[in-house]
Amino acid sequence: MTRYDDAIDASLQRLHDEGRYRTFIDIARAKGQFPHAVWTRPDGTQKDITVWCGNDYLGMGQHPEVLAAMHAALEATGAGSGGTRNISGTTVWHKALEAELADLHGKEAALVFTSAYIANDATLSTLRTIFPGLIIYSDALNHASMIEGVRRGGGAKRIFRHNDLAHLRELLAADDPAAPKLIAFESIYSMDGDFGPIREICDLAQEFDALTYLDEVHAVGMYGPRGAGVAERDGQMGRVDIINGTLAKAYGVFGGYIAASARMVDAIRSYAPGFIFTTSLPPAVAAGAAASVRFLKGEGGRALRAQHQTQARILKTRLKALGLPIIDHGSHIVPVHVGDPVHCKMLSDMLLEDHGIYVQPINFPTVPRGTERLRFTPSPVHGPDEIDRLVRAMDALWAQCALNRAEAVA
DSSP states (O other): HHHHHHHHHHHHHHHHHHHHOOOOEEEHHHTTTEEEEEEETTTTTTEEEOOOOSSSOOGGGGGGHHHHHHHHHHHHHSSSSBBBTTOOOOOOHHHHHHHHHHHTTTTTOOOOEEHHHHHHHHHHHHHHHHHHTOOOEEEEEEOOOHHHHHHHSOOOEEEEEHHHHHHHHHHHHHHHHHHHHHHEEEEEEEEEEOOOOOOOOHHHHHHTOOEEEEOOOTTTTTSSTTSSSHHHHHHHHOSSSSSESSSSSSSSSSSSEEEEEEHHHHHHHHHOOOOOSSSSOOOHHEEEHHHHHHHHHHHHHHHHHHHHHHHHHHHHHHHHHHTTTBBSSSSSOOEEEOOHHHHHHHHHHHHHHHHOOOOOETTTTTTTOOOOOOEEEOOOTTTHHHHHHHHHHHHHHHHTTTOOOOBBBB
């Protein structure tokens, strides 16, 4: 086994040498106290910290209605679902969740998966079975799950430059007009926080008779009158053929889904191995997710969304005032450019150990080399005190480490 061990050691050492080796820390979040948590160090000592890189964007993981729904389902049905959806894993809780999601997006049907990653992978890879000869046009910065789904499905693909409508048009026009086509893109690209041009892409899809596939993972629950995402906010939801979303970010629970026509959902359900051969979500998880979706559709959700946008604006304004190189495209995501993996990891470690602020470094392959960053995700549970401590810490570390201050990146 020596040569295999040597190969493993060499592959890990490369990550260390490049400053990209990722360490996990043990965190215990406390219900009712988000974003505060307790960090247990490797030596067993503990430290109070504030989590600034979580994806529970609205704090719904501690919401009383979500927890009550989960408790009720757990008491009623036990822990697991008992099987795949095709065998015994379809329950009233799964059907209720899918009904909530279909209603959220104004679609005929929805289909729940174990994660949004699996939903993307399974759906995009299966579409070529349904549409032989399908050509998929994929934004260059699409999420890894979309890239994997497009790749695994085989067949023709075209990669268009990020948000470059002229390039997309050029690629569409160059292909056989009779060939089936699908454009895959995102509403919010999570690493830079920029928006996809949904209206314009739908216009191109209409012109070239293409289907549209929109990943709203970082937008569902967060944008639009009922939290259906950027497509709802922009009045384009009815023009999108397939919408992908997650239940593990703004909704604070777990799982992923697609929403589409009943015919499309039935075909994916019937052909996608990633759906057919996977045990379904536990009913308690489905019940909690449905409660979260239902709550965020209403007035309580609108208030949380407004508060969330306010907190994001405050943080960006204060970091800009310090001259820190933030990337601001108007969304709720606040990346601060560092540009070096070693420095990025060092800043992350110092924030944690010296200031009790937890934010993970973002590096290659999540972002291109040379664009390493710290990615902050403010939320309604990050109050003025938490924001103030973060801003003071960033100011001190930027000075201590003699890092450049620059105008915010547009």
